[in-house]
Amino acid sequence: MSAPRLPGMRTLVTGGAGFIGSHLVDALLQRGDTVHVIDDLSSGRRSRLPQDPTVWEIDITDAASVTAMIAEAQPQVIYHLAAQIDVRASVADPARDAAVNVGGTINLLQAARPVEAKIVFASTGGALYGMEAPIPSDEQVQPAPEAPYGTAKYCAEQYLGLFNRLYGTRHTALRLGNVYGPRQDPGGEAGVVAIFAGCAHRGQQPTIFGDGAQTRDYVYVGDVVNAFLAAGDTRPGGVWNIGTGQETSVLELVKHISQAADRNLEPVFAPARPGELQRSALEAAAAQRDLGWIPATPIEEGIARVYAWVHNGQPDRAAL
Template structure:
């Protein structure tokens, strides 16, 4: 079976590619390397440097004829989405439409889509289930939710199978040390340099941190399970940012107090996703404990810093 992975040179996508190849799948990567890295392209995968909004995508599908598409490529910066909504929509909405067009034309069997907890907006329950209302607070949340509707309609119209995976806060090796979404590696990098981590708000906001290996495993499971379903990919456990800093201090044998900055516009106070439905339908559950995931991430950041700083 041949699987085409968009964003396969990126943080999450490269881990998915690793697991696919370990499971003997043929893999094709489409990535424009705007945030992905050439060194993260698996040597056993076929690689196309191509933008998902480009007409070149048609020739990739015509040549490779993938059985399944796993769509990870995206604009992921929430703040960028608010100041440049046209670019955000171009990548996340138009890019997905281009992929869906190719998938239908070239008879792809299944489309697996990386969505986000950002689609829910402000939660009304401590644990967010997939049936929770969707009312995004950011342009990013809108641009991740809108393709879900296009995927559903495309499925109804053409019979394309799909699984939509709504990710909680993903962390782990190969994540950028700074920038949107990289709170854990950025904290670690600062603390390894004896610098205080920067916390936006009072630090008592909570997140559901899930390791990238578990996210990749959910995508691989969706190759066989979860037909026409929307599923959360999460740990179902909330952790405050202050508690995260405390835990990192303990693991690094430090005692560094964070710097508190004003809360950012569009940030959700509490976010924790229920994974009960995902466990049942994908026959999947998180395997990486928070302690192990943080330990692996610390080692990764140390290695990156040693390369960068000699």
């Protein structure tokens, strides 16, 4: 299914100064692409990026600037990762969340039309399937988000599908599990790995909300980057889960981090957060079949890399 790659494609990464986006930029540069980045630097940092990519400091809600930038750079593939990623902020201000996560995506879809660029969108698997979803959840499970963040991501996916029907485009959405790895700020959907690794390094006790039995599908950032590369190179559009299919509880996470740090982490427990999912895991057999993608990094290995990164002072240019 993969299209033969042309050497030196023109690519654009929105949110390229962020955690996942900056690793993706490195991978695209490494394979010889000309890379442009859009980032408003609201949570991203230029210091995560090498000198090579052209960084456009643009807010994706600014349609005119997005359109002008894309007309000038003429990207062939747009990896769209810029987002308001804070689930609790989305509850506090759903309109702002939708302005960025829905409105910003529509701006990109419109701007991509004249240059015929394919969009690969970073959606969520962890915040999309509801409380009643079978585990692991495949792409056929009806989304039932518990927060505006998931609703906005689903809405943006619907616009991608609509544009594919209206204009014959091949836009694609990847529903990511809880992504973790070096360079991650301790906010967002999977910040818990970075937070707990930091606690282990400083000899502090991590706080667990609830009893620690709640599970998530933790997927290593290097594997997620490979999923974006594969989706960008694949002709048809579609929606694919990107996860391991494995549930890991918060207590198991503490165990893995204790092993990586070679010290016993003693968590303290706080009341559960209302509305928090008890279980989550993503069935990614379709991504394996259609994109040739597999989650190659065992969680013990990924967590050891995060701990090593924390131990080394959390450098912004840390490798995978």
